[in-house]
Amino acid sequence: MTALTDAAPARTYKAHAKPAWRRVLLTRESAIIAILILVIVVALATVRNFDSPLTVTYLLRDIAPILLIALPMTLIIITEEIDLSVASIVGLSSVMTGILTQAGVPFPLAALVAVLVGTIAGAFNGFLITVVGLPSLAVTIGTLALFRGIAVGLLGTTAITEFPEEWTDLAKANLPGTPIPMIMIPFVVLAIIFAVVLHFTPFGRSLYAIGLSKEAAAFSGIDVGRTKFLLFVVSGAVSGFAGVYFTLLYSNARGDNAMGMELQVIAAVLLGGVSIFGGRGALHGVIAGVLLIGTLGSALRLASVSSDIINVITGLLLIVSVVSSSLLAWLQVRRASAIGKRKGRADASSDPS
Amino acid sequence: MFGLQRKGRVALAAAALTVGVALVATGCAGGGSGGEATDGGDGGDASLSITMLPKNLGNPYFDTSTGGAELATEEFGGTFEEVGPTEATPTSQVQYIQTAAQQGAGGLIVSANDPEAICDALDEARSAGVKVVTFDSDTNPDCRDLFINQATAEGIAKVQVDLITEQIGDEGQIAILSASANATNQNAWIEMMEEELAANHPNVELVEVVYGDDDDQTSFDKTAALLQTYPELKGIVSPTTVGIAAAARYLSTSEYKGQVALTGLGTPNQMREYVEDGTVTAFALWNPADLGYLAAYAAQALITGEITGEEGDTFEAGELGTFEVGPDAGVLLGDPYEFNADNIGDFDF
Numbered sequence: 001m002t003a004l005t006d007a008a009p010a011r012t013y014k015a016h017a018k019p020a021w022r023r024v025l026l027t028r029e030s031a032i033i034a035i036l037i038l039v040i041v042v043a044l045a046t047v048r049n050f051d052s053p054l055t056v057t058y059l060l061r062d063i064a065p066i067l068l069i070a071l072p073m074t075l076i077i078i079t080e081e082i083d084l085s086v087a088s089i090v091g092l093s094s095v096m097t098g099i100l101t102q103a104g105v106p107f108p109l110a111a112l113v114a115v116l117v118g119t120i121a122g123a124f125n126g127f128l129i130t131v132v133g134l135p136s137l138a139v140t141i142g143t144l145a146l147f148r149g150i151a152v153g154l155l156g157t158t159a160i161t162e163f164p165e166e167w168t169d170l171a172k173a174n175l176p177g178t179p180i181p182m183i184m185i186p187f188v189v190l191a192i193i194f195a196v197v198l199h200f201t202p203f204g205r206s207l208y209a210i211g212l213s214k215e216a217a218a219f220s221g222i223d224v225g226r227t228k229f230l231l232f233v234v235s236g237a238v239s240g241f242a243g244v245y246f247t248l249l250y251s252n253a254r255g256d257n258a259m260g261m262e263l264q265v266i267a268a269v270l271l272g273g274v275s276i277f278g279g280r281g282a283l284h285g286v287i288a289g290v291l292l293i294g295t296l297g298s299a300l301r302l303a304s305v306s307s308d309i310i311n312v313i314t315g316l317l318l319i320v321s322v323v324s325s326s327l328l329a330w331l332q333v334r335r336a337s338a339i340g341k342r343k344g345r346a347d348a349s350s351d352p353s
Numbered sequence: 354m355f356g357l358q359r360k361g362r363v364a365l366a367a368a369a370l371t372v373g374v375a376l377v378a379t380g381c382a383g384g385g386s387g388g389e390a391t392d393g394g395d396g397g398d399a400s401l402s403i404t405m406l407p408k409n410l411g412n413p414y415f416d417t418s419t420g421g422a423e424l425a426t427e428e429f430g431g432t433f434e435e436v437g438p439t440e441a442t443p444t445s446q447v448q449y450i451q452t453a454a455q456q457g458a459g460g461l462i463v464s465a466n467d468p469e470a471i472c473d474a475l476d477e478a479r480s481a482g483v484k485v486v487t488f489d490s491d492t493n494p495d496c497r498d499l500f501i502n503q504a505t506a507e508g509i510a511k512v513q514v515d516l517i518t519e520q521i522g523d524e525g526q527i528a529i530l531s532a533s534a535n536a537t538n539q540n541a542w543i544e545m546m547e548e549e550l551a552a553n554h555p556n557v558e559l560v561e562v563v564y565g566d567d568d569d570q571t572s573f574d575k576t577a578a579l580l581q582t583y584p585e586l587k588g589i590v591s592p593t594t595v596g597i598a599a600a601a602r603y604l605s606t607s608e609y610k611g612q613v614a615l616t617g618l619g620t621p622n623q624m625r626e627y628v629e630d631g632t633v634t635a636f637a638l639w640n641p642a643d644l645g646y647l648a649a650y651a652a653q654a655l656i657t658g659e660i661t662g663e664e665g666d667t668f669e670a671g672e673l674g675t676f677e678v679g680p681d682a683g684v685l686l687g688d689p690y691e692f693n694a695d696n697i698g699d700f701d702f
Contacts, residue, residue: 049455054481058451159443161469172473250444252470259442301452307410307439 028273028325029285036292043299050302053179061172061249063294064183065090065242065258067287069265070272071194072235074286076136077269078198079210079228080278084140085125086239087261088147091254093118093243095151098160098253107164115240121147122236126229136232144262152255160253171248183245190238195283203227211278268293271318292317400459401431403652405645406449408464408490409441413622413702414641415464418489421645422462428671429653431459443467447474454478460652462645463497464489472496484655488648489641498655498662500683501648503639506538509592510545512637512689513617514554517588520614520634524556525587528579530600530617532567532593542592560586565596572599580609591617597636601627621692621700628697635693641702644686647673651684 043050069086076083093114100110121143128139173182198204209217210224218224247253272289274281293314300310403426407415419435426433436452438445443466451474453461461483465471468491475485475496488501517527529546531539543562550557560583565572572595580586591597597617601624604610610632619636627633647670654660654668666678676684692700 049457052455054451054455058448058455062448062451159467159469168473249473250447250470251473252443252467254443254467254470256442257444260440297448298452301436301448302455304434304436304456307437311439 027282027285028321029282029288032272032285032292032321033288036288036295039292039295039299043295043302047299047303050299055298055302056179057174057181059294059298060184061181063290064181064187064249065246066261066265066268066294067187067290068190068238068242068245069235069261070269070286070290071190071283072231072238073265073269074272074274074281074283075194075198075207076228076231076235077266077274077276078207078278078281079231080214081129081136081228081231082140082266082276083122083125083136083232083235084262084266085121085143085147086235086265087258088144088151089118089121089236089239090243090246090258090261091151091256092121092147093240094247094253094257095154095255097244097247099154101163101253102160107167111244114244115237118240118243119233119237122233122239123229125236126232129232130225130229136228148255148259155253155255161251163248163251168248168251171245186241191283191287198283207231208279211275211280264293267314267318271321400457401426401429401653401656402456402459403431403433403649404449404453404456404458404461405433405435405437405649406446406453406461406463407435407437408466409445410435410437410439412441414620417700417702418464418641418645418648421640421642421647422649423645424642425646425649425653425671429650431649431653433649434458441466443470446471450474450478454481454483457481458483459656460484460486460649462486462488462648462652463492465492466490468492484652486648486652486655488644494681498682499651499678500681501644501651502683502685503644504687504689505685506541507545508688509618509637510542511549512691513542513590513592514546514549516616516635516637516691517590517614518550518554518557520616521557521587523554526558526560526583526585527588527590528560528583528586529562530572530575530579530589530591530593530596531562531564532596534564536567536593539592546590546592565591565593565599567593567595569595569599572596573603576600576603577607580607580613586613588614588616591615591619593617594619594623594638597633598623598627601632605630605632618689619692620702621697622702624692625697628692628694635691637689637691639686640690640700642700643673643690646671647676647684647686651676 049055069090073083073086096114096117097110100113101107105113125136125139125143128134128143129136170182174180175182175184198207206217206222206227209220209222210227214224243258246257250257268290269281269286270276270289271292272281272286274286296314296317297310300313301307403422405419405422407419409415423433423435436449438449446463446466447470450461450463450471454474454477461475461478463471463475463485465487472492472495475492479485479498485497486499486501487497489503491497491500491502494500521527529543531543533539547559550559561579563575563579565575572591576589576599579589589600591600597615597619600615601619604613604615605627610630615633616636618638620638624633624636650670650673651668655662660666660668660678662678662682664678664680664682667675670676678684
């Protein structure tokens with residue numbers, strides 16, 4: 001899968017001077033995938049018990065909610081918006097699942113309503129951002145508190161822990177004969193849908209266009225408002241689904257479930273090569289980013305490294321990867337302008353993405 | 354896609370370096386790694402490796418219990434490790450339980466953040482051969498092998514009655530400063546204290562139970578109001594760490610200091626200055642160090658097969674002596690611990 005970012009303005013002739021394989025292999029996404037492979041290889045060689053199938057099961061099971069939510073989050077950040085309310089929607093959906101199940105509603109229906117509640121919450125975000133025209137950062141900071149408040153308010157400090165066993169077993173089950181959890185099936189299906197939409201459709205290309213320049217996108221006929229509204233609705237729906245899964249995984253519906261997960265998702269998305277300024281990023285990089293943070297944490301925990309040091313390492317990894325690419329961009333601007341001056345062409349307009 | 358090839362290369366190099374350094378500095382230095390990977394578990398022989406998982410790290414109370422568990426592990430010649438989340442959220446302990454199961458830990462000692470959320474992870478760990486001992490905060494009894502209970506309600510009620518009656522000369526008016534009117538455990542203790550007073554201390558009169566809602570300022574105000582309402586009051590019992598500290602703060606700066614006795618449940622760090630300045634002579638809680646110490650010995654007894662967690666099983670816990678497993682696979686640490694001017698300096702939690 002190649003990273004088909006939108007055709008940048010006519011300043012990419014230098015990139016095209018390289019053969020195609022180099023363009024594919026030396027992207028940020030490829031760098032993250034390479035580091036992921038490196039971490040796995042090093043961990044297999046040095047960390048005891050890392051090679052057990054349990055590692056795969058636990059890792060994928062625990063990061064599944066982050067993997068799921070990272071998909072719509074990628075699209076949102078590419079359009080230069082952000083959704084900080086996702087973890088609160090997970091909590092709200094978890095509480096809804098619990099309350100309805102406790103009230104005797106059949107589980108599939110309860111789960112459906114919980115996903116619907118997530119979708120409505122996402123639509124509420126989308127309405128405030130696109131119709132009222134407020135910045136998504138401000139709106140979703142507000143709804144982060146609002147949805148969390150409703151979730152905790154509905155259940156108080158109690159937890160609902162009784163769920164039909166066939167469903168909790170399903171949430172924890174593996175694909176027969178493999179260490180891979182069942183939850184990977186809906187994830188892979190969603191990931192393929194999101195990847196196709198983002199990288200192989202006009203709609204996907206319009207997201208990059210919006211991220212690069214909202215005005216230009218609007219002039220070229222893209223309905224910016226409708227596009228963003230749709231993204232926030234999808235983000236709410238996926239978060240709602242993640243909430244149902246989270247509830248089943250821990251047999252626990254609580255208002256404070258998944259507290260702080262929004263930052264884990266955003267960190268992984270940025271690590272995966274998506275620019276916080278919009279207009280750049282690819283899904284395979286994001287998936288590798290989530291897996292990298294998860295695998296690194298899992299390997300370090302198995303090597304008995306304390307949790308605060310794991311946090312420090314993850315933070316450094318994110319900073320180093322973001323800083324190194326920004327630094328390079330800056331160097332390239334300098335070099336380009338120096339070349340421009342030498343050639344007597346002061347109009348070397350290269351603004352790197 | 355401008356210039357990504359260069360960006361990518363340096364990003365790759367820099368990030369690879371970070372990861373490499375991090376893994377080498379931590380992973381390879383981490384205990385128990387660096388060897389050839391094994392197929393999980395330790396073969397047939399039971400390993401005396403103990404993993405301690407408190408509610409969260411950096412909490413003085415749990416640092417004390419971890420110290421106790423570590424001491425016990427040294428005594429019986431096991432290996433000890435403390436792991437845990439920085440946040441005490443319901444699901445934050447799950448990944449540490451999974452890691453302990455993967456590492457083939459012999460015993461896992463847990464103070465549960467949530468009685469249910471970590472159950473499945475504990476079950477998985479137990480089916481991988483890990484013995485699970487809860488302490489301080491229990492899970493559902495089905496999810497663990499033993500629970501080390503710090504104190505019974507009867508013990509907590511009795512120690513407070515004993516302390517206050519001793520401090521006021523077994524006669525006069527006392528009052529209780531509780532947490533909130535609907536706190537289940539507080540109400541159970543108060544009921545037992547009332548029974549104990551009626552049965553064995555006929556000259557002591559409990560004039561009122563007031564509620565400070567476990568809020569420092571409210572508890573402080575209620576203490577002031579009590580002393581104005583009952584000029585003859587000789588003692589106050591506060592079975593909550595927030596209440597006793599607020600009451601002590603009020604008393605220490607009032608004319609009643611040293612005149613009105615105060616006792617209850619408190620922690621040494623909160624109460625130290627009030628014991629030193631004579632506001633409080635003695636109060637009670639349990640000793641977290643002993644709690645951790647007992648939990649580690651219980652884990653060892655399970656690992657070696659000395660006990661299975663059946664009611665009536667007995668095991669030795671080093672300096673603490675012999676313990677018996679009670680109903681619901683519970684082990685009682687014993688009577689609450691009294692803190693006073695002589696021993697308060699030995700504690701830091």
